[in-house]
Amino acid sequence: MPIQEKCRVLVHQPIGPRFYQLTLLSRDIATQAQPGQFVEVKCADGYVPLLRRPISLHRIDPQNETFTLLYEVVGQGTELLAKAAVGAELDILGPLGTGFKIDPAKKTHLLVGGGMGVAPLMALAEEVKIQKSKACLPDRQVKSLDLFILIGARNKECVQCEGELKAVADQVIVSTDDGSYGQKGFVSDQLLDIINNRLSVVSCQSSVIYACGPRPMLKAVAQIAAQKQIDCQLSLEERMACGIGACKGCAVLTTSGYKMVCKDGPVFNASDLVFS
Ligand SMILES: Cc1cc2nc3c(=O)[nH]c(=O)nc-3n(C[C@H](O)[C@H](O)[C@H](O)COP(=O)(O)OP(=O)(O)OC[C@H]3O[C@@H](n4cnc5c(N)ncnc54)[C@H](O)[C@@H]3O)c2cc1C
Ligand code: FES
Structure with a gap:
């Protein structure tokens, strides 16, 4: 059940040109939210x-009892949001939507983020680690956990969270469209390379891909997952109005x-989506 609450701003800091991290206080949202x-x-x-x-x-x-957002200033709303002062209260509705489903029995978890699609991967990576450690897996399997994170960005300035993600992942691979940092090219090419x-073939069956980013990237990831027969979950970034299923403004075609x-x-699930 989503909560509407005035949440106090605890931390609000720029982390690069146009990018901000915002930490808010809410016991209810922080205890109910899922990656x-x-x-x-x-x-x-x-x-x-x-x-x-x-x-x-x-x-x-x-x-x-906190949650953190990572956002890029792109227009009127996010420009105003960037002005929120520490100590102020922001009106928040959430947690909303259906998040990632983590199967701790999968051996290899491949997390792929393009642009601001990297934002939800931090919470996901932390939860994968927690669930893996809770699951009664043989010791050897826990130790050999493969958590790969692939970040794709337009250029070096737009690469976010590399350090934070390195603290939880076994490997973080960065690619930029213009080659100004990391590997040159699309993050989907890096994914194919890792696979x-x-x-x-055996470990493809015990792997899962989670991806968030622009549509063309998600389409490429879905094609790779289908070709390699790897389970795949995709997070879509449609434009939204109500956010609670009432206005029907964010409809997407599925099977x-x-x-x-x-x-x-x-x-x-990638296999449920119909890409044009
Ligand atoms: C489920 C979901 C999660 C999101 N998570 C994040 C996040 O963690 N961090 C983050 O920075 N952004 C995220 N976004 C995108 C974010 O909602 C938009 O950038 C924001 O609404 C823009 O508002 P604005 O008023 O600043 O810009 P607007 O004036 O509304 O738009 C400015 C520009 O941004 C584009 N834009 C607006 N909404 C989207 C969108 N949903 N996808 C792609 N382009 C868009 C517009 O086409 C326009 O070119 C998410 C979107 C969705 C649907
Ligand atoms: S934004 Fe999804 S139904 Fe309104």
Whole structure:
């Protein structure tokens, strides 16, 4: 059940040109939220902008009753949000949507983020680690856990969270479209490279891909997953209005008809989505 709450801003800091990390206090949201879910943020008091803006849960910290967002300033709403001062309260609705489903029995977890699609991967990576350590797996398997994170960005300036993700992952691979940092090229090419060179046919069956990013990237990831027969979950970044399944403004075509990204997603099984 989503909660509407005025959440106090605990930390709000720029982490690069146009990028911000925002930590908010809410016991209820922090204890209920799952990786892959999002919140709808009222970016300013008053009627402008009228609609809330959807932002993924970047970190979820139930112990400290906080959650953190990572966002890029791209327009009116996020520009106003960037002005929120520490100590102020923001009107938040969440947690919303259906997040990632983690199967701790899978040996290899491949997390792929393009652009701001990297934001939800932090919470996901932390939860994969927690669930793996809780599951009664043979010691050897826990130790050989493969958690690969692939980050794709336009250029060096846009690479986010590399250090944070390195703290939880076995390996973080960065690629940029222009080659200004990491490997040159698309993150989906890096994914294929890892699968071809690091996974056997057997380990493809015990692997899972989770991806978030722009549509063309998700389409490429879905094609790779289908070709290699790897389970794959995709988080869609559709434009949203209500965020709770009421306005039907975020419908996407699936193999079982139209579904609402805000409610049935944003995370879907790749094999259920119909890409044009
Ligand atoms: C489920 C979900 C989770 C998201 N998580 C994050 C996140 O963690 N961090 C983050 O920075 N952004 C995230 N976004 C995108 C974010 O919601 C938009 O960037 C934001 O709403 C833009 O608001 P604005 O008023 O600043 O810009 P607007 O003036 O509304 O738009 C400015 C530009 O951004 C584009 N834009 C707006 N919404 C989207 C969208 N959903 N996808 C792609 N382009 C968009 C517009 O086409 C336009 O070009 C998420 C979106 C969804 C649906
Ligand atoms: S945003 Fe209104 S139904 Fe999804």
